[in-house]
Amino acid sequence: MFGLKKDWSLDVLPRYFTLEDYEGAIARWCPGCGDHAVLAAVQRICRDEQLLPEKTIIVSGIGCSSRFPHYMKTYGFHGLHGRALPVACGVKARRPDLHVWVATGDGDCCSIGAGHWLHAVRYNMDMTVMLFDNNIYGLTKAQTSPTSRPGQRTNTHPFGAWLPPLNPTLATLGFTNVSFVAKTVDWNPVHLHATLDAAFKHKGFSFVHIHQRCPQYTAKIYEAMQQDPSTILLLNHENGIQLDPAVAGMYEHQMAHDPLNHNEAVALAGREDLLPIGIFFQNESRPRYEQVTTIGMEMTTEERIAGLNRELDRFAI
Amino acid sequence: MAKQDGNSHPGAPRDEHSTMVHEHIVEIVSDSGEGAQKCGVTFGTVSAKMGNGAWTVEIIPAEIKPPSRSRDGASGIRIRLGDHEITNMGDAADLVVAFNEQVLYGRIGQGAYHEGTVVLLENKWANDPSPQIRQAYADGVADFHDRGFVVHELAMEEACLAHTENPKLGKNMFVLGMLCWIYQRDVEMTLGEIAAIFSKKGEQVISLNQKLMQAGVEFARERLTYCFNVPCMDVDHELLVMNGNQAVGLGVMAAGIEMVSMYPITPATSASHYLAASIQSVGGFVHQAEDEIAAVGFAIGCSYAGKTACTITSGPGLALKMEFIGLAVMGEIPLVIVDVQRGGPSTGLPTKPEQGDLMAAMYGSPGDSPKPIIAAATIEECFHLIITARTIAEAFRTPVIVLTDAGLATGVQPIPRPEPCEEWLAPPVDQSPWKQGVPPYDWDEETGLSPRPIPGQRGGEYVLTGLAHTGQSKVAYDPASNIKGLEMRSRKLAALRATLKPPKIHGDDEGDLIVVGWGSTLGSIEEAVDRARADGYRVSSLHIRFLWPLEPGLRDIFMRFDKVMTIELNYSDPQHGLMMETQPGRPPHLALMLRGRTRRDIDYWSICQGLPLRPGQIHEVIMDRLHGMGLTGNEPQPVEAAMGSESCSG
Structure with missing residues (x-):
């Protein structure tokens, strides 16, 4: 870190990036919003990894959390509601050299864009997807989201939401070709950072379900969890996240879970007594779509013209 | 008009009674799966090779395997050939080969024939075990006579039985032979075409089909008292024979479009079928997305990252893509959108042509969403306008919609071979550092044009947004910024218009x-x-x-x-x-x-x-x-x- 190596010598980089180099506009999220913590964690990872800002792209949809790219000083694509994933996959398809991050919310990803979610998991293109789950539509002012809890009062369900909430972690684990699923909480910056860091380093589609507080509309939802760490089950493993013991010590309930164990991951994702956080599943051996979408990129102009002429020959009479 | 043997092709079978005609329209109609299209395509190809103008169009029923002898199930092909360039399918057919009388009714309902149309009708139905079929056949023949058709009842299938046990499969080549006689086609050339079509099926299949074709020639020579000579033109340039969707596909490759992002929809999909089988020749990729919206979104992502992309669709798909097209206008993202129009609204007539999407293309995206829209008028233009569209998309930093339709998509015509050149291909991605201080939308006041930063360009980092924004791509809610953005995007159309010439x-x-x-x-x-x-x-x-x-x-x-x-x-x-x-x-x-x-x-x-x-x-x-x-x-x-x-x- 900071170019300082273990033998105290300095690795002088031609370009060295500080946190500031990744800071865009001042975040306009509400004070106390969980998104601030995620932004800080991502900027830290960019700095720690010394990602070239020009080679980094944040793609988002529409919603509070989808304002994320504006607060970074990298390339960004703030597109349509629900459509971050097709755009991100398109970016990666012929530009494997770019680092792609996706910011999407529970409405964006799991409702209007749900069709893209399962297919993007299947494509398994190398990107880090952050699901900001605050159980509510914030930007449009408190409508029920697919993860809203039964009884939760919203502007579209003033007498309480009725449907059982969707479980994005569990759902993602069920999609074909899933390669990385983790869950974290915005109020534990150490765990948040460690989880996103593991997700970023995973080669493939890394899906991070972030429980994120909305002080405006769902302030109470995570309050108990935040105040009482015994409601949380910390997953740790030598292949998973190894938290600083000082932080890990907060958690009464801990469990060693091997991220290769898919069955156990599914069982954990369905638990309702405790909230498990950590890496549920990771398998880097799954095929990645960019392995085929990038084929032919190196072809020269002469080769292309020759190829085209061969194609035209097929129609010659 | 009748003239003895005009400018006939040297390889054509000679008949001193041939009548010279400037053009003729031929149809072959059958139940689905009887090979009429293969017969017609070969006939059209041979005609084009011999120097005739030709237009071929397939008659395709909506179902994959409709019941046999059904009027709506009529499947087949029309070939219009002439001693001049043929640009459309023409009016009523002059001659039709029908494998049963019911499919002919399917075409009569579409006004395909007139008084005097020669009908060569399979007559096996006269002896069918089913009395209903025998009756239907007799009624049909009587009705065709009443309509003034010149009906020849022919035992085509029976004649095929001498060569094959399953005439349903071989009859098409027999008919090809008949047409070869009737239109004095070059027999050797036709045999060569048959060898080429069946080259993957082996010697036995080739020789059987060639035998059937030659039997057809003899059959027609013996039974028909007339034949036609359509004089040939001198062709001094190399010709390609293709349909409009194949031309779109070749245009995509010639334009250097690397990514085709599509979702299956009729009648656009065959362009993507062709590309899926061929684009690797130029190093590109066809992405079949999970839906129409994702297809355009994927192409937009690819284009934002500096790679040229297109999406190919038809009406209902265009409707689904509209929000993204609006984003491409707002964010000024180059993109080629091909809309192969079909009958609408809703599912409408998926296999039929209509020019019903112009207003949707212009105004389908909410808000003011100006984008160039160009329409191909010929199969050749299906090729060239894709290259034009790609160039405009990049030069003007905008999505471009290319409209074709089901008629062009399925029409087959010989066109001059284009000569691919480097300028047609998209330039490589610019990764040089972005000029300091230049905003991502550095709009030229007069033209609305601005250079585009591409990810990887150091110093060009910006956030593309679908929200109203300033030249710095910063979200802006103030009236002045909104008006400015609208004006700059609209001005690009005015700038493009300034480069256009009045139509001829x-x-x-x-x-x-x-x-x-x-x-x-x-x-x-x-x-x-x-x-x-x-x-x-x-x-x-x-x-x-x-x-x-x-x-x-x-x-x-x-x-x-x-x-x-x-x-x-x-x-x-x-x-x-x-x-x-x-x-x-x-x-x-x-x-x-x-x-x-x-x-x-x-x-x-x-x-x-x-x-x-x-x-x-x-x-x-x-x-x-x-x-x-x-x-x-x-x-x-x-x-x-x-x-x-x-x-x-x-």
Whole structure:
């Protein structure tokens, strides 16, 4: 870190990036919003990894959390509601050299864009997807989201939401070709950072379900969890996240879970007594779509013209 | 007209009784799966190789395997060949080979035949075990005679039995042989085509099919008392034979588009089928997305990252893509969108042509969403306009919609071979550092144009947003920024318009009537106009390729004609229909647009029949309008008289 190596010598980089180099506009999220913590964690990872800002792209949809790219000083694509994933996959398809991050919310990803979610998991293109789950539509002012809890009062369900909430972690684990699923909480910056860091380093589609507080509309939802760490089950493993013991010590309930164990991951994702956080599943051996979408990129102009002429020959009479 | 053996091809079978014709329209109709299309395509290819103009169009039922002997299940092919360039499917067929009488009814319902059409009809149904079928066949034959068709009942299938146990599969090549005789085709060349078609199936299959074809030649020679000679043209350039969707596919490759992102939809998909099998020759990729929205989103992501991309769709797909197309306009993302139009609204007529998407293409995205829209009028243009669209998309930093339709998609025609060049290909991604201090939208006040930072360009980092934004791509809610953005995006269309030339007029520069068309109707309109002109009428036509921005000079051209009318393949209210006394009916797309843009009174005629427009149909409309203008008479006016008859109009 900071170019300082273990033998105290300095690795002088031609370009060295500080946190500031990744800071865009001042975040306009509400004070106390969980998104601030995620932004800080991502900027830290960019700095720690010394990602070239020009080679980094944040793609988002529409919603509070989808304002994320504006607060970074990298390339960004703030597109349509629900459509971050097709755009991100398109970016990666012929530009494997770019680092792609996706910011999407529970409405964006799991409702209007749900069709893209399962297919993007299947494509398994190398990107880090952050699901900001605050159980509510914030930007449009408190409508029920697919993860809203039964009884939760919203502007579209003033007498309480009725449907059982969707479980994005569990759902993602069920999609074909899933390669990385983790869950974290915005109020534990150490765990948040460690989880996103593991997700970023995973080669493939890394899906991070972030429980994120909305002080405006769902302030109470995570309050108990935040105040009482015994409601949380910390997953740790030598292949998973190894938290600083000082932080890990907060958690009464801990469990060693091997991220290769898919069955156990599914069982954990369905638990309702405790909230498990950590890496549920990771398998880097799954095929990645960019392995085929990038084929032919190196072809020269002469080769292309020759190829085209061969194609035209097929129609010659 | 009959002439002994005109300019016949050296390899053609000789018959001293052949009648010379300038053109002929042939159809082969059958149940689905009887190989009529393979027969027709081969016949068309041989004709084109021999130097005839040719247009081939498949007759495709909506179902994959409809029940046999059903009228709606008519499957087959039409080939129009001539001693001149053929640009459309023509009017009624001169000769049809039908494998049963019911499928013929399917085509009669579409006005495919007229009195005098020669019908070569399979006669095995006369002895069918089913009395209902025997009766239906007898009734059909009697009815065809009543309609004035020249019916020949032929035992084609029986003749095939001498060579194959399953004539249902081999009959098509037998018919090809018959047509070879009737139209004096080069037998050796046809045998060679058969060898090429079946090259993957082995020697045995090739030789069987060649035998069947030769048996067909003999069969026709013995039983038919006539044959035709369609003189050949001298072809001095290399020709390719393809349909409009294949031309789109080749255009995509020639334009250097690396990513084709699509979702299956009729009739666009065959373009993607072709590309999926071929684009690796130029190093590209076809992505089949999870839905139409994802298809355009994926292409947009690819393009944002600096790689050229396109999406190919049809009406319902275009509707689904509209929000993303609006984003591409707002964020100024280059993108080529091909819309192979089909009958609408909703699922409509998926396999049939219609020019019903123009307004949707123009105004389908909410808010002000200007983007270039160009329409291909010929199969050749399906190729070249993709290259044009790609170039415009990048130069003007905008999505471009290319409209074709099901008629072009399935029509097959010989076209001059294009010579690919480097300029057609997209330039490589610019990764040089971005010039310091230049905003991501450094709009030129006059043209609205601005250079585009591409991810990887150091110093060019910006956030593309669909929200109203400043030149710095910063979200802005203030009136001035919003107005500025709208103006700059619109100004790009004005800048593009400044580069366009007025359309060429087909016919004289002034006259009584000018017919205006767009898209696939070019060939039929010009043929109809030529017919009227040959009769001395002062009619011209022009065809619009650039619909948005609209080609310049139209108002000036229109001023030189007493009447301007559009002819379109889409819906408009009948002009004298019910409820039209108190309010004018709804005009078709182009007429509506031209009225606004040229401030001229634009007459129109359009029809939405699920069929390509026929030249005869258009000719009738033109004559009706001319007669309505007082330019009437039992005898067509000679050219001289018409020239001095300006006072007759109005």
